[in-house]
Amino acid sequence: MKVAVIGSGGREHALVKKFHESPSVSGIVAIPGNYAMGDMAKLVPDIDLEDFGEVGKICDREEIEWVVIGPEAPLSGGMADFLERQHDLKVFGPRKLEAQLESSKAFAKDLMKKYDIPTAKYEIFTDHDDALDYVNQVGAPIVVKKDGLAAGKGVVVAQDIETARAAVRDMMADSKGHVVIEEFMEGEEFSLMVLVNGEFIYPFEVMAQDHKRAFDGDTGPNTGGMGAYAPVTHIPESLRMEAVDKIVRPMAKALVDEGLNYFGVMYLGAIVTEDGVKVIEFNARFGDPEAQVLFNLLESDLGEVLENMYHKKPFSLEWRTGCVAGVMLASQGYPGAFKKGKPVKVPETLMPRCFVSGLDRNEDGTVVTSGGRVLLVTGHGATIEEAAAAAYEGVGQIEYGTDDLFYRKDIGYRAMK
Template sequence: MNIAVIGGGGREHALVRKFAESEKVDRIFAIPGNAGMSDVAEVIHGVSEKDFEAIAGVCLENEVEWVVVGPEAPLTEGIVDYLEDEHGIKVFGPRKKEAQMESSKAFTKELMEKYDIPTAKFAKFNDYDEAYKYIEEQGAPIVLKKDGLAAGKGVVVATDMDEALAGLDELTAGGTDDAQIVIEEYLEGEEFSLMVLVNGEYTHSFEMIAQDHKRAFDGDTGPNTGGMGAYAPVSHIGESHRTEAIEKIIKPVARGMVEEGLDYFGILYLGAMVTADGVKVIEFNARFGDPEAQILLSMMDDDFADVIEKVHRKEPFELSFKPGCMVGVMLASTGYPKAYEKEKYVEFESVRDNCYISGLGQDMDGRFVTSGGRVLLVTGHGESVDQAVKSVYENVAQVKYEDGDLFFRKDIAHRAL
């Protein structure tokens, strides 16, 4: 079969590499792809992930059997509806209505409230003054989220009142009333990421969880980012917590979506926290986490093209994963997640097989230059988490760039050590 992967980041790099291992897959088209995918896919640089008509043209011309959508933006804008309804192309990913599980935090919180899914208590606001008053009443710590897509950065975890009120200003751009804000109680505990394959009420939760590191700097400090590193498995969070998440969150949410007339098909990402009161939902995403996808797909032994078809047919199966542990460290442009410079040279040929490109392009001479905030995920594998951490930072040390151009966290997987 021929497969098209939509997107151009590290998550999509992991997907095309995974499909390249499949005996079922003949050709892989990466639209628009990135500079690191050409060894495993046919990269269609000239087509934007938002140009649905051009994407359909590539798929029809090349007899693509499955389209797999990586990022959240085209899902939210209805790429699945367009490809399926207008052209009859099969897509692995939720339609626009179902993608509200990520695109509208208010929608998702209300769904959880209705179906008694354990999550932080919340309130939503369109009015700046009302939100300000609520924060003053609740006090800190408190969590503020902008309703809608924000690439992992539209969240402020405020530890004191000054941070909370500054966060409100930031998320409402100084008080505009067209930006709905969701304000949540602060949950304490250990976070984990669970990827779930969903087809209506049918669900298959990954047998392995991962842990992401959202904050920009060591010690879980600094602003929220799209993810500065991840690792799996998470041995200090027991199987009982994964099972609890499936029984108390995943299955009820799938049933609730069906009750609400939703027909979800694709990956549902659960960001969960183990609290003193049990496992609770932090967030849902309508696609693979990034960088968790890079780690989990690298660890997965199964043919992912085969997995998608089994989910499509609602067949039972088990996923198997390689032994040991894998850790990924994100190299990011200095200044990220706020303003940063681009066009900085990066050289990583000696560890290329251990890297996933997130934000790199190439200059006229073929040299890699930065093009985004998160630049390169470097991975390392070991029999234990200690060995994997040692391996990944040895690999990071082989990436060459000018001092001050990039930064990375030096404590990825610290909670497991």
């Protein structure tokens, strides 16, 4: 089969690499891709992913059978709908209505409430003053979420009232007047990727844990993810199964009962509370950087997995032994303002362990930064400690200006306590 991977970041780099390792896959096209995918896939640079028609033409021309959509924006925009209906393609990634599970916090929370799926108590606001009154009434800590896509940065966990009020003001000015305000939940978090086709589901046996905050010790603003590791050895299997039985299966059934047909990845962001496992959020695609770490452990043929999911044919995934940790290098200033075009040198011998999120290669061969999150460096080991040490050893091989990039130095620390 020939596969097209939509997107240009680290998650898509990981997908391309996994398909490249899959015997069932005869060719890969990355739309638009990035330079680091060039030896594994045909790149289609300089394309606007909002131009679904042009994406469809490329897929027809390249005789694509499967399309895997990486980022959330094309999913919420309806790319899957268009490619399925207009070009008769198999698309792994939910259609527009189903993608609301991520693109609309309000839709997801209301669905969880209707079907009694455990999550934080919440209220949805369209009026600025009402939202501020609610914050004053409930107090802090409290969580304010933008009702819409925000590249993983549309959440503020406010430890005081002033921070919460500022978040309300910012988000209501930037999200068409909709915010979701939730109770603060305390506990251990984990990410669970689940392959879904209607009520036919396959939860990954391996959980991951990402690091959302910018700085060590889970401080600083939320980001798209500063690193991840897997498996999460200190959270027992019983809690993964609780998430599957009380959250994932009920959500898959709820979507079917609502007349929706979800096909793709359902990414559960969960938290272990005193009252059991609860939903923090759902995403409608593979996590980034969780995908880079999990695919490093996955040994199964990803092309065969897609076919099995499409036909609802039972299968099992095979996993590599050991642990993988990934450390994200980011541009100084991220997730706020940052500068692009900063030179970065990555040894060729290290590249097989790296996933490019925000690097470009100039015509003269110079590699420079092009985004907030720049590069994820992974390491494998028998334990999380060994995996993290290997990842940081790799980070130490990369050359860049000392004031150009930063990274967290405590990836995996929760598993090392």
